[in-house]
Amino acid sequence: MRAFIVLLKKEFLQIRRNSFLPRLIILFPIVIMLVMPLVMTMDVRNVNVAVVDLDRSTTSRRILSHIGASEYFTLVYTTEDFHRAMDRLEKGTADVIVQIPENFERRMETDFPEPVQITANAVNATKGSMGMQYLVQSIARTLSELRDEKHPVVTSELITVQNRFNPTLNYRHYMIPALMIMLFLLICGFIPALSIVGEKECGTIEQINVTPVGRMTFTLAKLIPYWMIGLFVLTVAMLVARLVYGLVPAGSIATIYLGSMLFVLTISGFSLTVANFSDTMQQTMFVMFFFVMIFMLMSGLLTPIDSMPEWAQNLTLVLPPRYFVEILRAVYLKGTTLAELGVSFVALGIFAVLFNTLAAVTYKKQA
Amino acid sequence: MEAIEVYHISKRFGSVQALDSVSFTVRPGELFGLIGPDGAGKTTLFRLLTTLLTPDSGSAKVDGYDIVRDYLAIRSHVGYMPGRFSLYPDLTVEENLDFFAALFGVTVEESYDLVAPVYKQIEPFRKRRAGKLSGGMKQKLALSCALIHRPHVLFLDEPTTGVDAVSRSEFWDMLAGLKQRGITILVSTPYMDEASRCDRIALCNEGRILGIDTPEDIVHRFEERLYAIRADQMFPLLAQARQVEGVMECYPFGETHHLVADSRFDVGNFVQQLSGLDGLTIRPVEPTIEDVFIKWMKR
Numbered sequence: 001m002r003a004f005i006v007l008l009k010k011e012f013l014q015i016r017r018n019s020f021l022p023r024l025i026i027l028f029p030i031v032i033m034l035v036m037p038l039v040m041t042m043d044v045r046n047v048n049v050a051v052v053d054l055d056r057s058t059t060s061r062r063i064l065s066h067i068g069a070s071e072y073f074t075l076v077y078t079t080e081d082f083h084r085a086m087d088r089l090e091k092g093t094a095d096v097i098v099q100i101p102e103n104f105e106r107r108m109e110t111d112f113p114e115p116v117q118i119t120a121n122a123v124n125a126t127k128g129s130m131g132m133q134y135l136v137q138s139i140a141r142t143l144s145e146l147r148d149e150k151h152p153v154v155t156s157e158l159i160t161v162q163n164r165f166n167p168t169l170n171y172r173h174y175m176i177p178a179l180m181i182m183l184f185l186l187i188c189g190f191i192p193a194l195s196i197v198g199e200k201e202c203g204t205i206e207q208i209n210v211t212p213v214g215r216m217t218f219t220l221a222k223l224i225p226y227w228m229i230g231l232f233v234l235t236v237a238m239l240v241a242r243l244v245y246g247l248v249p250a251g252s253i254a255t256i257y258l259g260s261m262l263f264v265l266t267i268s269g270f271s272l273t274v275a276n277f278s279d280t281m282q283q284t285m286f287v288m289f290f291f292v293m294i295f296m297l298m299s300g301l302l303t304p305i306d307s308m309p310e311w312a313q314n315l316t317l318v319l320p321p322r323y324f325v326e327i328l329r330a331v332y333l334k335g336t337t338l339a340e341l342g343v344s345f346v347a348l349g350i351f352a353v354l355f356n357t358l359a360a361v362t363y364k365k366q367a
Numbered sequence: 368m369e370a371i372e373v374y375h376i377s378k379r380f381g382s383v384q385a386l387d388s389v390s391f392t393v394r395p396g397e398l399f400g401l402i403g404p405d406g407a408g409k410t411t412l413f414r415l416l417t418t419l420l421t422p423d424s425g426s427a428k429v430d431g432y433d434i435v436r437d438y439l440a441i442r443s444h445v446g447y448m449p450g451r452f453s454l455y456p457d458l459t460v461e462e463n464l465d466f467f468a469a470l471f472g473v474t475v476e477e478s479y480d481l482v483a484p485v486y487k488q489i490e491p492f493r494k495r496r497a498g499k500l501s502g503g504m505k506q507k508l509a510l511s512c513a514l515i516h517r518p519h520v521l522f523l524d525e526p527t528t529g530v531d532a533v534s535r536s537e538f539w540d541m542l543a544g545l546k547q548r549g550i551t552i553l554v555s556t557p558y559m560d561e562a563s564r565c566d567r568i569a570l571c572n573e574g575r576i577l578g579i580d581t582p583e584d585i586v587h588r589f590e591e592r593l594y595a596i597r598a599d600q601m602f603p604l605l606a607q608a609r610q611v612e613g614v615m616e617c618y619p620f621g622e623t624h625h626l627v628a629d630s631r632f633d634v635g636n637f638v639q640q641l642s643g644l645d646g647l648t649i650r651p652v653e654p655t656i657e658d659v660f661i662k663w664m665k666r
Binding site: 002003006007010013014017018202203204206207208209210211212213 | 466
């Protein structure tokens, strides 16, 4: 027990003496939480619209003014020649062209209305499709307004949309839990592995190995500081989320911490396994990077798992972060309870046991 | 019971046979030297005896414990100082010593009398980080840490490599002091001149032990006549001397060449044959451990 406490003390002493680690631990979560939510957004804004108005009627002007007034669009160009508008699209000064056909207003009343044509630059697929959707909505609203003014019949809305759990469809709220997970991956994934391989590189692990200290004791003393740091970082991140973005977890904080502890356990077990197989920090770095990449891109952190191909969806079942992404988002945004997330918690628990067993088995004191 | 018993131990790394059926014993309280060049297998042997490696075949006992079966017991009874400085460079001298004491479940006070002769020399720098110590001081700290749990057997892997001549001599004095206290010491060194400070030495090369004896007796095993020769031009001398009848070996040895002669060798004849070389001198010399090593290595 005394050896364990001494090892633990030594680990903290080393972290404190390190010229870089303490700063990283404090600054990293703050910077990530302050900067990333502002830049990582799927909301499409500033779509440049060119309008080809062949109708020049009240209706077309009404459509134009609505587009101009929207915060999503900037009306950059109005013309009567489609080819000119197309030029703009090709040069990139316009993202979308809206063409209002001749006699649009007049034929609207007839049985054969000429449709409004929307042409979008879809190189940036998200911007193209989202921009198009917004435009369709905007024009449809204008047209139904006009129709209502002419024939004021009491109609009920055919479709109403309500975004539950994230009412303003705020992408930030969706991303903040994901960012917290990235912090875990980096702090509890990379640093313990690097710290162990660092001891291999400077030979100190050899010196420890000839003492009667057991491998479990040594490994635990190596991990516990990073578990504590991981939870500290989570706390800082949650505070920033609350103070800066006003995002308060809808569910219980205890559930969040429980999930986090399981996840930290899993990731550090994984990181230990990688460390056991590497001899240099460089190797560790690259192997960890490879896996963290997969974790970040395939665990539903950035893109929904449901939209992946089926084989990829099956693959995500063996990625532990997938379950934690589910847990953290559900608790944070929906207020889901521990009982409802039972399956994910059990899965995460299994991974925690699996990876730590693997780490223990692959750790060799003798070669 | 011997302090260290090694029976036909072998270890292979890929295509390299690091140790090839090595056997020897070290008596309790003995200062035993493993003398050999780089690649002789000295470090592998240390790593086996300190339970960091397991042998491919053969067995060994340290302090009566089997290195495979009783590896845990060995770890609390031996001290190991690897060839490379491997203490925590970001901890201070004092912290390193306290740390290793705690890992062995002892306190610095309990072992102070044993460590003191070594540790006293670096105690004024106890607040300095280990990484900032000079080479000789690092080595003294490493020895202090290896001694902190009062080991019965001490393994020192090339402790004097890269250390200046004065510190080297001091270090061997310290080892003599530890021997007085009954600690068995197995030390390796590539320096033949340090061999004379050991009770017994084993000359080793390419994974094999060439011979074991006391430093005095080992040179007596060199029965041939030995001469030191020099001339103004040393390289032609080497080539020509090897042609002379009765010359078994001739090899560079410091500022001279050493010449091993058999019964047919005649000094007068030799001088006459090499009269073309300016400044030729030849004189009989006593063999050194290095001469024995070269002879055995070529066998």
